[in-house]
Amino acid sequence: MPDPGTAAGKANKAKKGAPGWARKGTLVLLVAVLALAVFGTTTQTWLSVTLDPAQAGQAAATREPLEVQGSDAATTVTALALVALAGGLAAAIAGRIARWIITAIIVLASAGIVTAAATVLADPSAAARGSIAAATGISGGSAQVAVTAFPTLAVVAGCLLALAALLIIPAGRHWKxxxxxxxxxxxxxxxxxxxxxxxxxxxxxxxxxxxx
Structure with missing residues (x-):
């Protein structure tokens, strides 16, 4: 029969030996902050569109740049960021098997975030097409589209979010x-x-x- 004193000593040693990154509060907070960072980028301007003066519509007549938020340029990023946030919070109370499932969900959400933001960077004109049509009433009109730094920030935050989620599995061994x-x-x-x-x-x- 194992000595209770020895078992307590091993438990205290394991608790003290847990690295800082493996602490539940630290890792859950990291995932939440990164998910909120991704969500925050979608509330900012991703694309600045200069419309063709020949196009009809009030926006074209004023010749002011049309600002397209991330939530309009890449609608899925907002939803996936919320999924990742919910997953990170759920990991704090989940069991061992559930943590594997949650980790997979967050990683997949992060992959979707990176893919959607990278698509905007690759073809900003296509991402702004819907906003241009809504502003001018003309589909397929010409315009100059400038990309801000926020889609790139979303890609970076999405990659970091996936890496943070992968830490949940090894860190969970130190969680009580x-x-x-x-x-x-x-x-x-x-x-x-x-x-x-x-x-x-x-x-x-x-x-x-x-x-x-």
């Missing part, structure tokens, strides 16, 4: 198990590892043990 589905040891080892909180007490009660 909160349910019986994640706990690798017995009730005795869990007791030795530290004080019992309300969640641990409920799990022991569901197994038929008396936490008191």
């Amino acid at each position: 198990a909160r349910t019986r589905y994640d706990a690798p040891g017995t009730a005795a080892s869990a007791t030795a590892a530290g004080p019992i909180d309300e969640i641990d007490s409920w799990d022991r009660l569901s197994r038929g043990d008396d936490p008191t």
Whole structure:
């Protein structure tokens, strides 16, 4: 039978030895910040369109540049950023298997963000076509389209978001198990590892043990 004192010592050593990047709060916050950064870029101007003066419409008559926000140039980026944000927050309370699923979802969302933003960079005229038609009432009109820095920032933030999501898997080994589905040891080892909180007490009660 393992010595409770030894088990507690190993648990405390593992807890102290966890690197800073593997802390749950740090990693979840990183994913949330990157997802919000991507979302923030979509609220800014991605494309600045100079319309042809010969085109009809009020926007063409004023000859003022038409500003196209990221949410209009790449509509999927906004939704995917929110998906990644929700996934990062869910990872904080998820179990081991659920963390794998959440990581895959965030990585796929990040890939979609990068792809959509890169598409705008590759063909800004096509991305602005809908906004030009809405402003002038003419489909397929000519215009000069200038790209701002925000699509590039979205690509960078999307790549960093994917890398941060991949850290969830190795970092999850250092996270304290909160349910019986994640706990690798017995009730005795869990007791030795530290004080019992309300969640641990409920799990022991569901197994038929008396936490008191």
